[in-house]
Amino acid sequence: MSQPFRLPEFYVPHPARLSPHLEYVRVHSKAWAREMEMIEGSGIWDEQTYDSHDYPLLCAYTHPDASADRLALVTDWYVWVFFFDDHFLDVYKRTQDRDGAKSYLDRLPAFMPIGGESMPTPANAVERGLADLWTRTVPAMSAAWRERFAEATLHLLQESLWELGNISEKRIPNPVEYVEMRRKVGGAPWSAGLVEFAVAAEIPAAVARTRPLRVLRDTFSDGVHLRNDIFSYQRETEQEGEVNNGVLVVEHFLGCSPQEAADTVNDLLTSRLHQFENTALTELPGLFAEHHLDPARQADTLRYIQGLQDWQSGGHEWHLRSSRYMNKLATAALPVPPSAFAGLTRSFSHVPHQAVGHLPLPAIPMPYATKQSPHLHAARRNTIDWAARMGMLGPTPGLFGSGLWTAPLVAGFDFAYCAAMVHWRASGPELDLSSQWLAWGTYGDDYFPHVFGRTRDFAGAKAFTQRMRLFMPLSGPASGVIPANPVELGLADLWARTAITMDDRARHEFRDAVLGMVDSWRWELLQQSQNRVADPVDYLEMRRFTFGSQLTMSLCRITRSDVVPAEVYQSRPLRALDDSAADYACLTNDLFSYQKEIQYEGELANGVLVIQRFLNCDALTASAITADLMEARLRQFEHLVADDLPRLFADQRLSTEVRTALLSYADELRDWMAGILRWHQGTTRYDEASLRDRYASPKPSVPMPTGLGTSAARLPSLSSPAGPG
Numbered sequence: 239m240s241q242p243f244r245l246p247e248f249y250v251p252h253p254a255r256l257s258p259h260l261e262y263v264r265v266h267s268k269a270w271a272r273e274m275e276m277i278e279g280s281g282i283w284d285e286q287t288y289d290s291h292d293y294p295l296l297c298a299y300t301h302p303d304a305s306a307d308r309l310a311l312v313t314d315w316y317v318w319v320f321f322f323d324d325h326f327l328d329v330y331k332r333t334q335d336r337d338g339a340k341s342y343l344d345r346l347p348a349f350m351p352i353g354g355e356s357m358p359t360p361a362n363a364v365e366r367g368l369a370d371l372w373t374r375t376v377p378a379m380s381a382a383w384r385e386r387f388a389e390a391t392l393h394l395l396q397e398s399l400w401e402l403g404n405i406s407e408k409r410i411p412n413p414v415e416y417v418e419m420r421r422k423v424g425g426a427p428w429s430a431g432l433v434e435f436a437v438a439a440e441i442p443a444a445v446a447r448t449r450p451l452r453v454l455r456d457t458f459s460d461g462v463h464l465r466n467d468i469f470s471y472q473r474e475t476e477q478e479g480e481v482n483n484g485v486l487v488v489e490h491f492l493g494c495s496p497q498e499a500a501d502t503v504n505d506l507l508t509s510r511l512h513q514f515e516n517t518a519l520t521e522l523p524g525l526f527a528e529h530h531l532d533p534a535r536q537a538d539t540l541r542y543i544q545g546l547q548d549w550q551s552g553g554h555e556w557h558l559r560s561s562r563y564m565n566k567l568a569t570a571a572l573p574v575p576p577s578a579f580a581g582l583t584r585s586f587s588h589v590p591h592q593a594v595g596h597l598p599l600p601a602i603p604m605p606y607a608t609k610q611s612p613h614l615h616a617a618r619r620n621t622i623d624w625a626a627r628m629g630m631l632g633p634t635p636g637l638f639g640s641g642l643w644t645a646p647l648v649a650g651f652d653f654a655y656c657a658a659m660v661h662w663r664a665s666g667p668e669l670d671l672s673s674q675w676l677a678w679g680t681y682g683d684d685y686f687p688h689v690f691g692r693t694r695d696f697a698g699a700k701a702f703t704q705r706m707r708l709f710m711p712l713s714g715p716a717s718g719v720i721p722a723n724p725v726e727l728g729l730a731d732l733w734a735r736t737a738i739t740m741d742d743r744a745r746h747e748f749r750d751a752v753l754g755m756v757d758s759w760r761w762e763l764l765q766q767s768q769n770r771v772a773d774p775v776d777y778l779e780m781r782r783f784t785f786g787s788q789l790t791m792s793l794c795r796i797t798r799s800d801v802v803p804a805e806v807y808q809s810r811p812l813r814a815l816d817d818s819a820a821d822y823a824c825l826t827n828d829l830f831s832y833q834k835e836i837q838y839e840g841e842l843a844n845g846v847l848v849i850q851r852f853l854n855c856d857a858l859t860a861s862a863i864t865a866d867l868m869e870a871r872l873r874q875f876e877h878l879v880a881d882d883l884p885r886l887f888a889d890q891r892l893s894t895e896v897r898t899a900l901l902s903y904a905d906e907l908r909d910w911m912a913g914i915l916r917w918h919q920g921t922t923r924y925d926e927a928s929l930r931d932r933y934a935s936p937k938p939s940v941p942m943p944t945g946l947g948t949s950a951a952r953l954p955s956l957s958s959p960a961g962p963g
Contacts, residue, residue, distance in 0.1 A: 241564055242472055243485075243497040246504035247575035248465065249511055254551040255302035259309050264294040266310045267317050274367045276321045282328055283321065283479040290561035293317050304436040309375055311845075312436050318367040319394070319425055325364060326398055327478060334406045339389070339399060339945055340889070346395050350388045351379070364403035375388040379435060382443040387431040393422035397810065401482045408481060412870035414821060414911070415814070417460060417486045423482070424466070426459030427889065433549060439541035446531050449761075450521040453776065457514040458546045460775060462553055464507040468500055491862075491870065496704030501577075502853075503664065506774065508581055511550070511851065513773040584762075584851045585771050590840035597832040597846070597857055597927045600865040603872055606912040608659045624954035628731065629682050629724040634688070635837055642684050647932070650922030653677045658912030660790065671735060672793060678728040679755065679786045685725055686759045687766070687839075694767050699760050706756045709733055710749045712742070743804055744792075751788035758783035762843050771842050771851040778821060785827060787820035794906045801899045806890065811882035813898070818875040819907045823914045824870045829861060832923040838933045872911075879904050 257263075268288065271277050277314075299315040304312060330339035349357050349368040360366040376384050380773050401423055404411060409418065421427055434440050445451055467484035484506075489499035520544075526536050557566050611617070625631055625648050634641045642934050657672035664672060690699040708719045709730040716734075721727035729752075737745050750847035761780050765772055772780070781787065806812060828845035835841035849860040883904070922928040 242475075243495075243500045245468065245565070246501050246506065248554060248578060249508040249575060249577075250551055250554050250561050250892045251511070251515075252547045252551045254299055254555040255548065256552075257298040257302045257304065257309055259304075259306040260294060262306055263298060263310050263313050267313045270314050271316070271317050271321070273371065275363045276367065277521055278365055280321075280325070282325050291320065292556070293320060295559065296553065296556040296890040297356045299555050300549040300712060301436040302432070302548055302552065303545075305438075308436055308438070311371070312432050312876045314367075315371055315375075318364070318371060319428070322364050322395070330398075331402055331405055334402065336399065336402055336406070338823060339402055343396050343398065347388075347392055349795055350390060350391060352384055361854060375435065380443070382446065383434060385451070386446060387428070388423075390428040390431050394425045394428050394815075395474065397422040400810070402775075402854070404481050405479065406702040408880075409877075410481045412489060412491045412867070412874055413491050414778060415488055415818070415874055416482070416484060416868070418814075418817070420463045420467075420482070420484065420539070421456060424463040426462040427455055429462065429549065430455045430458055433545035436543055437545040439538040439545070441539060441542055441706055442535045445531070445539070447524055448525060448529075450517055450525045453517045453521075454514060454543060454546065454666065456775075457510045457517070457753075458550065460510040461507055461514070461550055461628060464503050464510070465550075465554060465557065466563075468503055468507075469557045469565060471496070471500070472564040473562070484588065491866070495904055505577060505581055505845075505852070507587075508577065509634070510775065511775045512582055512585070513776050516768075518770070545603065554902070558825060559885050567756050568930075580854075581852070584854060585773075586769060588769060588771050588842060588847070588851065590769070590842075591837060592835050594833055594857060597829070599829055600862045600917065601909055602829070603869040604912055604915050605872070606908045607907070608912045609662040610665060611658040611662045611669050613664070613669045614654055617658060617665060617669045617673045618652065620670045621677055622648050622655050623729075624670075624674050625681070628678075630677075630728070634685065634724070634960050642688060643681065648677070650928060651677075652917070652921050653680065655920060656913055656917035657883040659916055660910050661793070662909065664911075670733070672790075675736075675789065675793070678725070679734055679789060682725045682786070683759070684787075685723070687763070694763070696760075696763065696767075699763055702755050703753075703760060706753060710737070710752060712745055712749065741800060748789070748792045751786075751792045754783045755786045755789055767840055767841070771844055772848055774848050774852050775843065776844070777848045778824070781824045781843070781845065782817065785820070785824045785825060788816070790910065790917075791816055791820070791907070794903060794910070802896055802903075805879055806886070806892070806896070806900070809886060809890075811878050811886045813902065814882070815878050815907065818871040818878065819911055821869050821871045822875070822911050825871075826911075826915050826918055829864055830918040831860070832857070833926065834924055834929055838929055847911070875907070909947075912947055 268277075268285075271283075271288060275284050277285055294315045297309060297316055301309055301312055325832070327337070329335070338674055345358070345361075345365065346368060349360070349365055350372050351357065357369050360369050360395045361880050379387070395701070397419060400419055403409070441451060445861055462486050471485045474658060480486075484503045485496065485499045488494070488502050489496055492499065492502070494502070524541070525531075526539075533541070557563050566688075594850070596886055623642065626645065630643050631645055631648070632641050648947050653676040654669070656674040656676055657669055661669060686699070689695075690702065702725075705719075705726065706729060709716050709721070709726055710733045711717075716730060719730075721730050736748070740748060758780055762784060808942055825845050832844060832846050835844045836847060846860045846864050849855070849863050853860065853863070855863075879901075883900060886892070887900075892900075918924065
């Protein structure tokens with residue numbers, strides 16, 4: 239049987255090493271698999287199949303420094319997970335038995351007790367293996383690790399229903415959905431947890447869920463999964479009827495050949511590994527300092543990172559040797575193949591302020607009509623008045639010269655028009671609040687790069703974002719903190735007026751959404767300082783924060799917090815619903831703001847530019863692909879509402895009241911997407927003529943001085959126009 243494409247040149251920057259305990263582990267794990275009844279009598283594997291897959295070789299390559307006993311236990315885990323995968327395929331995927339699969343999966347969490355609860359009696363090889371492995375593993379690890387590892391294992395098991403659903407419907411997922419879901423069902427985050435065990439270096443709990451560690455885990459996961467998709471394409475598409483494969487996803491989305499799709503997936507794999515390296519080099523030192531990690535805990539984290547690197551290299555070597563995969567005619571891996579070098583060069587070689595001109599907009603899909611609040615005119619007037627009171631229309635603290643905004647500019651931006659469509663059901667005071675939150679977020683997004691971006695003032699940026707917390711107390715008024723600029727004054731005013739309407743849960747959620755947006759501005763500053771066009775996956779995931787998607791979505795949830803349980807909002811269908819809507823809105827903004835950001839502001843954080851650089855194509859092609867991705871996310875949104883929400887209702891036995899509230903929430907997300915598109919079509923913020931006028935004669939906003947002895951000059955006066963008046 240001929241291969242459907244030539245394997246690409248893979249970027250493998252770290253040499254693979256082999257554990258000296260390989261033969262010991264081979265003997266041990268085959269005996270364990272027999273004891274668990276995974277070989278003889280299972281109907282899934284026979285001895286020849288087990289031997290040819292060679293899972294001990296995988297683990298000996300991926301964990302070269304593990305002790306013999308730890309390597310044996312880790313190998314047992316991998317034997318178990320591959321057996322689970324093949325068993326699930328044979329029993330449930332091939333038969334498309336979703337009800338049976340759900341009953342089977344629902345029992346498995348009982349074999350991973352976090353607090354020492356008793357286990358039921360295992361009824362099959364998967365349950366037997368999991369019970370044995372959990373009992374042998376968890377005594378060596380902390381409670382925090384157990385919780386993280388159990389969570390990753392549950393995702394690996396339970397999200398198999400997502401794969402099964404796609405197979406049943408013959409539905410090929412879109413690229414964004416696929417990458418995010420593949421992390422869960424593919425098991426690499428679970429593998430990252432076993433790296434901690436194998437190298438006996440647990441991540442400190444204080445940093446385990448921070449952005450840098452999350453990105454390291456996710457880039458590791460994406461690298462593992464995308465590599466596997468390339469090698470397993472033939473087996474999955476020709477033998478298993480699988481639709482959940484990254485090469486197939488790209489082939490379908492771009493309408494290209496398998497060879498072109500495989501090369502593109504390999505480019506994304508390389509980009510994710512570059513992101514891993516960039517995060518480790520540029521974000522870890524600051525993380526260590528911020529959380530005051532002592533040398534021992536820093537060493538544990540670095541040993542864990544080396545373990546992830548070993549896994550990438552070792553996993554590649556195993557894929558070249560296992561009978562499980564397509565690996566004929568494979569070329570030797572190069573540390574920096576030409577394609578990896580070209581992609582890296584494109585990421586760092588963007589020339590800012592290029593005269594790109596107006597970007598002709600592609601056909602933008604939008605099936606939803608907009609409605610408009612009757613309170614629009616009052617909200618327009620009140621928003622301009624509010625911006626003036628907050629000091630947004632006067633001289634800007636932190637900059638010499640004129641302010642960022644004027645009353646005519648704010649009138650043209652017309653935030654109330656957006657709010658009047660997004661929250662058309664709102665009362666007059668509620669619409670004022672929504673309009674002013676939009677104005678505040680946009681002003682902060684303009685203010686931050688002007689004050690901190692031009693001077694690369696990372697210390698000032700960090701202090702600024704950390705102060706935001708002071709103006710959003712979770713109980714009672716903010717005490718003893720005087721706002722020092724329009725951003726702080728605006729936040730203090732809005733928080734006091736918004737938080738009073740919320741219960742405790744909604745207040746926590748909304749505060750997290752605001753902080754997520756504010757903290758993401760520092761990520762943009764880091765990309766700008768490196769002149770680095772972001773990796774596509776990292777860009778889109780961070781764009782949801784920089785755009786403020788969760789902030790405005792949280793406003794839709796306020797009235798439902800006492801109806802819909804928190805865990806329902808955290809379920810996969812609801813999170814996917816939020817993310818697909820957010821991506822549509824973020825990419826809408828990227829299309830309209832392309833000239834403003836690329837030509838006039840020298841920005842790098844734009845989705846059209848990211849696609850341009852990644853695919854090495856022109857702006858028109860990139861904009862068309864952006865619109866295609868928006869349409870794919872819309873289709874996913876509707877699929878979630880039509881198929882996944884009813885399953886969620888049934889699986890969790892939700893009441894009629896909760897079901898009605900969630901369907902109403904989906905309607906408001908439709909209003910949100912439609913209103914944001916309509917606002918972009920009407921605002922002057924991105925209009926070419928307005929941009930020429932706004933930027934033709936730059937205001938004398940000279941950056942404040944920095945360096946030793948200049949801190950006093952950078953502190954705004956407490957009697958500045960930021961105060962009320």
